Amino acid sequence: MCVPDSEEVSEGREILGGGFASGNLHSPMEFSPDAQNESWEKDAILDPVPLRNSFPLDSIGEDAVVSDRKQGSMNNFLPALRSGEWSDIGARSDMEDTHICVEDLAMNFGCKKIGEEAISLYGVFDGHGGKGAAQFVRDQLPRVIVEDADFPLELEKVVARSFMKTDAAFANSCSLESALSSGTTALTAMIFGRSLLVANAGDCRAVLSRRGVAIEMSKDHRPCCMNERMRIESLGGYIDDGYLNGMLGVTRALGDWHIEGLKEGEKGGPLSAEPELKLLTLTKEDEFLIIGSDGLWDVFRSENAVDFVRRRLQEHNxxxxxxxxxxDEAKKRGAIDNLTVVIVCFHLEPPPSITVQRTRVRRSISAEGLQNLKFLLEG
Structure with a gap:
């Protein structure tokens, strides 16, 4: 079921800054891969994979870059990153969610840098039909990103290409070991200096808190999304009873190579592993990022989650x-799916107490109250 997202952010609010603000992107790189962790089919990883099914959510135009340069002297903000994570099996019989939190991506995967700031990587992977795909992508995607020839100079292209390469590598692994056959959604957030790059394929969601206002950094790839439906039908797929080809509740995912008709075809099948991207320049008004599997968003709206996290951080930080x-709150609200959340804070201090201007639509009951009422009525 597709539930409308939370209150819209006020019109005209500029959320995109320029590209990568630091000039250190062109520092020399030296790679020293760890051979012990290369159990997958590396030849498949290195094959070029075309990006054909979509475009980034937001591209950075010349005007935005010029604007960012003009504001550079006024914005000396550099995030002080703090992160936490938690998972729960929920009411499911198996745990198919997994996640990753890496403070220094290059160093963690054998890339020695000279004079560069760390690139941090956070991700949530929600498996279906088994946990093989989620664990494979968690383990291999970061390495594929680091070993790309254009890392870290062109991170948008690198990340999009790495999703596709990892998907192809998993296909090879499944052909060797059929027990791995499964699929996973994937959402990653990379932070470099003041730049935040979110890549999403599936229905995990990333939400940024900007002075208490929720800014969605990804969109849910579900069959009810009109753009996704048009893309699917152009590739010979169809939506049946709210499911992709009558089988999957998501329209983008890695894996699922064992399901006939989803990924075959000259232009690719209707199930795409290509992520949509969103790039944003962080400012001192940006407080934290919430990354959650769909089990969380089944019972939390984006603004509601931001409110909840702000209150808790103000209480104990x-x-x-x-x-x-x-x-725990999601479980109290009736969540039945696996639950995974990663929160990344950009300040050492808790969020300040502020009055957030809400939507102009008046409500007699809160979004949280509506959700609780729904669960009561459905029994």
Whole structure:
């Protein structure tokens, strides 16, 4: 079921800054891969994979870059990153969610840098039909990103290409070991200096808090999305009873090579592994990023989640504890799916107390109250 997202952000609010603000992107790189972790089919990883099914959510135009340069002297903000994570099996019989939090991506995967700031990577992977695909993507996608020849100079292209390469590598692994056959959604967030790059394929969601206002950094790839439906039908797929080809509740995912008709075809099948991207320049008004699997968003609207996290951080300023609290709250609200959340804070201090201007539509009951009422009525 597709539920409308939270209150829209006020019109005219500029959320995109320029591209990567730091000049260190052109520093020399030296790679030293760890051979012990290369159990997958590397030849498939290195084959060029065309990006054909979509375009980034937001591209950075010349005007935005010029604007960012003009504001450079006024914005000396550099995020002080703190992160936490928590998972729960929920009411499911198996745990198919997994996640990753890496403070220094290059160093963690054998890339020695000279004079560069760390590139941090956070991700949530929600498996279906088994946990093989989610665990494979969690383990291999970061390495594929680091080993791309254009890393870290062209991160948008690198990340999009790496999703596709990892998907192809998983196909090879499945052909060797059929027990791995499964699929996974994937959402990653990379932070470099003041730049935040979110890549999403599936229905996990990333939400940024900007002074208490929720800014969605991804969109859910579900069959009810009109753009996704048009893309699917152009590739010979169809939506049946709210499912892609009558089988899947998501329209983008890695894996699922074992399901006939989803990924075959000259132009690719209707199930795409290509992520949509969103790039944003962080400012001191940006407080934290919430990354959650769809089990969280089944019972939380984006603005509601931001409100909840802000209150908890104001109370104790403990990111890890905040993650456990929002997962526990999701279970109280009736969440039945696996639950995984990663929260990344951009300040050492808790969010300030402010009055957030809400939508002009008046409500007699809160979004949280509506959700609770729904669960009561459905029994």
């Amino acid at each position: 403990n990111v890890k504890l905040c993650c456990t609290e929002i997962v």
